[in-house]
Amino acid sequence: MTVLPPSQKALVPFVSVGNMMRFIHHVGIERMLIDLADYIEADFRRWPQFDKTPRVASHSEIGVIELMPTSDGVSYGFKYVNGHPGNTKSGLQTVTAFGLLANVETGYPVLLTEMTVLTAMRTAAMSALAAKYLAPKGAHTMAMIGNGAQSEFQSLAMKAVVGLKSVRLYDIDRAASEKAAKNLRGHGLNVTICDSAEDSMEGAQIITTCTADKQYATILSDNMVGPGVHINAIGGDCPGKTELAPAILHRSDIFVEYPEQTRIEGEIQQLGPDHPVTELWQVIEGTAPGRRHADQITLFDSVGFAIEDFSALRYVRDHVRETGCFEDVDLLADPDDPRDLFGMLQRAAP
Ligand code: NAD
Numbered sequence: 001m002t003v004l005p006p007s008q009k010a011l012v013p014f015v016s017v018g019n020m021m022r023f024i025h026h027v028g029i030e031r032m033l034i035d036l037a038d039y040i041e042a043d044f045r046r047w048p049q050f051d052k053t054p055r056v057a058s059h060s061e062i063g064v065i066e067l068m069p070t071s072d073g074v075s076y077g078f079k080y081v082n083g084h085p086g087n088t089k090s091g092l093q094t095v096t097a098f099g100l101l102a103n104v105e106t107g108y109p110v111l112l113t114e115m116t117v118l119t120a121m122r123t124a125a126m127s128a129l130a131a132k133y134l135a136p137k138g139a140h141t142m143a144m145i146g147n148g149a150q151s152e153f154q155s156l157a158m159k160a161v162v163g164l165k166s167v168r169l170y171d172i173d174r175a176a177s178e179k180a181a182k183n184l185r186g187h188g189l190n191v192t193i194c195d196s197a198e199d200s201m202e203g204a205q206i207i208t209t210c211t212a213d214k215q216y217a218t219i220l221s222d223n224m225v226g227p228g229v230h231i232n233a234i235g236g237d238c239p240g241k242t243e244l245a246p247a248i249l250h251r252s253d254i255f256v257e258y259p260e261q262t263r264i265e266g267e268i269q270q271l272g273p274d275h276p277v278t279e280l281w282q283v284i285e286g287t288a289p290g291r292r293h294a295d296q297i298t299l300f301d302s303v304g305f306a307i308e309d310f311s312a313l314r315y316v317r318d319h320v321r322e323t324g325c326f327e328d329v330d331l332l333a334d335p336d337d338p339r340d341l342f343g344m345l346q347r348a349a350p
Pocket of ligand 1: 083085088094095119123145146147148149150151170171172173176210211212213217219233234235236237302303304305
């Protein structure tokens with residue numbers, strides 16, 4: 001058998017979960033959250049350059065599996081991601097993901113990476129970027145409702161990007177809050193575990209809802225939300241899966257990533273199809289207003305959009321090489337004569 005080693009052009013850098021964690025620690029968690037927010041901001045400023053489509057979702061009774069593609073004409077990226085709220089009962093994650101970035105000119109992949117940890121980082125960076133434009137100036141306290149996998153990332157991104165000082169944790173499962181409080185120890189935030197969602201919102205200028213339940217849930221009811229706050233609603237991200245009472249939506253100015261996707265998946269699926277929303281990229285670009293006055297309730301109806309994953313993939317591609325936190329994988333068949341794929345297979349016969 002004459003199997004030649006794969007040529008350099010056939011090798012694709014692969015970032016495993018272990019290497020992603022090494023990479024994040026090499027950069028520093030908060031440094032990377034700031035950098036990711038900058039990468040997302042840069043891509044939101046050139047929004048019209050991107051191919052955009054609502055993600056392709058395959059729903060089942062218990063969860064969803066989604067593909068999230070986009071391209072800026074130079075690079076193409078996609079993420080595979082699931083959402084299974086019942087998974088944690090059997091020791092599995094609610095959300096897992098991996099993704100790929102490719103060169104549009106050749107179609108060859110240039111990066112294959114785990115994206116479960118990277119999604120938590122990019123989702124937190126996205127929340128913080130939205131809060132930078134929408135939260136009241138000088139916001140220092142956040143209610144963090146739902147203390148699962150995303151919660152520490154959300155808290156640290158708000159600290160790194162917005163200057164958050166205190167986080168007030170609430171989860172229906174106190175063990176989740178205790179886990180989050182323990183993980184956040186030593187990261188420079190004042191952390192309080194609260195007994196109810198109402199209690200967590202005491203003195204908070206930012207309210208993050210990040211729960212997982214495949215139903216129309218009411219994590220926040222209308223009377224719980226006072227004027228002037230910024231709501232960062234993360235957990236309502238699927239048809240039939242929301243967190244806010246509709247009355248709150250009617251009192252809020254609503255900001256979204258990509259309306260075509262958010263109207264299917266976000267809190268605004270509870271509203272009519274013409275209810276006005278503002279696209280966040282326009283606020284960032286300066287063509288639409290963000291927060292206009294102190295009493296306004298701003299709501300970032302986050303569902304997670306492909307361009308944010310593209311930004312995260314771009315960041316990893318740009319920075320992982322210098323750290324060595326990757327391995328090359330033999331992902332692409334690369335016969336010496338591009339048309340002799342069969343010959344290559346035949347030469348590999350035992
Ligand atoms: P997780 O399962 O690890 O944590 C969810 C937590 O919510 C659990 O600790 C659970 O006990 C708690 N919870 C459930 N109902 C609650 C209630 N009524 N009040 C308070 N707490 C409650 O999930 P995760 O990975 O942290 O994800 C949280 C949510 O965020 C999911 O719905 C997920 O789909 C969504 N998500 C959104 C984005 C985005 O870009 N918008 C990205 C990632 C995850």
